[in-house]
Amino acid sequence: MGKFSSTRSLAWFVILTYLAMALGSVFAFIRMAPAIEVIIDHNGRSQHASERMLAALAESSADGLAGENKEAFLNALSIAENNITEEGETAVIAAIKDLMQADPVQNRTALIEAVLNLSEINREAMLRADEAARHLGAAGAWGVVALSLVGFGLGMILLRRIDTDLILPLEQIHTVFRAHLSGDRHLRCAGRHLPRPIRSLFGDINTYLDETMRIDRKPEEE
Structure with a gap:
């Protein structure tokens, strides 16, 4: 029974290899989905808030933010402040608040630069998260390729x-x-x-x- 037993064991190895390949593929996609969701939910929200602040500044007059523009700016700033996910955001948001309290008209250029800096922080974070998701997907794909080659080799032996x-x-x-x-x-x-x-x-x-x-x-x- 020795050779038949080894052949049967080899058949089970082939089956388990392809099962591991299927489960590995599912695991890789499951891991990628939350990473992409984090990109959209967290950093995307702060990015959108930065764009709204810049839009409010662009629509304001030379006398500074007032009325609906000021309200839109402060609402967007509040969203960004409640959605801090990256290192450096706290300091930038604090700087924006200080500039608003000091003299928004005189500090208009510095205010725009601070908002752009906040936007850049979130943009870079989104790029890093996207790259991490891509690496995870690539690693999962190569893992599937490796398991496929092992399964192919075992199948040929079988x-x-x-x-x-x-x-x-x-x-x-x-x-x-x-x-x-x-x-x-x-x-x-x-x-x-x-x-x-x-x-x-x-x-x-x-x-x-x-x-x-x-x-x-x-x-x-x-």
Whole structure:
């Protein structure tokens, strides 16, 4: 049973390899989805708030923020302040608030630069998160490729084992019986390094053919 057991074990290895490949693919995509969601939910929200602040500054007059523009600016600043996710955002938001309290008109250029800095921090964070998601996806893809190659190699070994341990012996049995029916009573099954069940089957077939030939000879001897 040794060779049949090893062939059966090899078949299980092939099955488990492809199962691991399927589960690995699902795991990689599951890990990528939250990363992309974080990009959109956190940094995207702060990025949008920065754009709203810049829009309010662009629409304001030379006298500074007032009315709806000021309200829109402060609302966007509040959103950014409540959505701090990156290092450096706290200091930039504090600087924006200080500039607003001091003199928004005189500090207009510095205020725009601070808002742009906040936008840049979130943009870079989004790029880093996107790159991390891409690396995770690439690692998952290469992992699937590696498992596929392992599965392919094991599959080729399994096919060779099946061919050597099962297909070729069956073909030999077929050849021996066809020869026996055609009148060649001396051809027998033979083979080295075969699984024990196949060797046992060969022995039984050869014994049967020997017994058949002995029975056929009895009338001739009588």
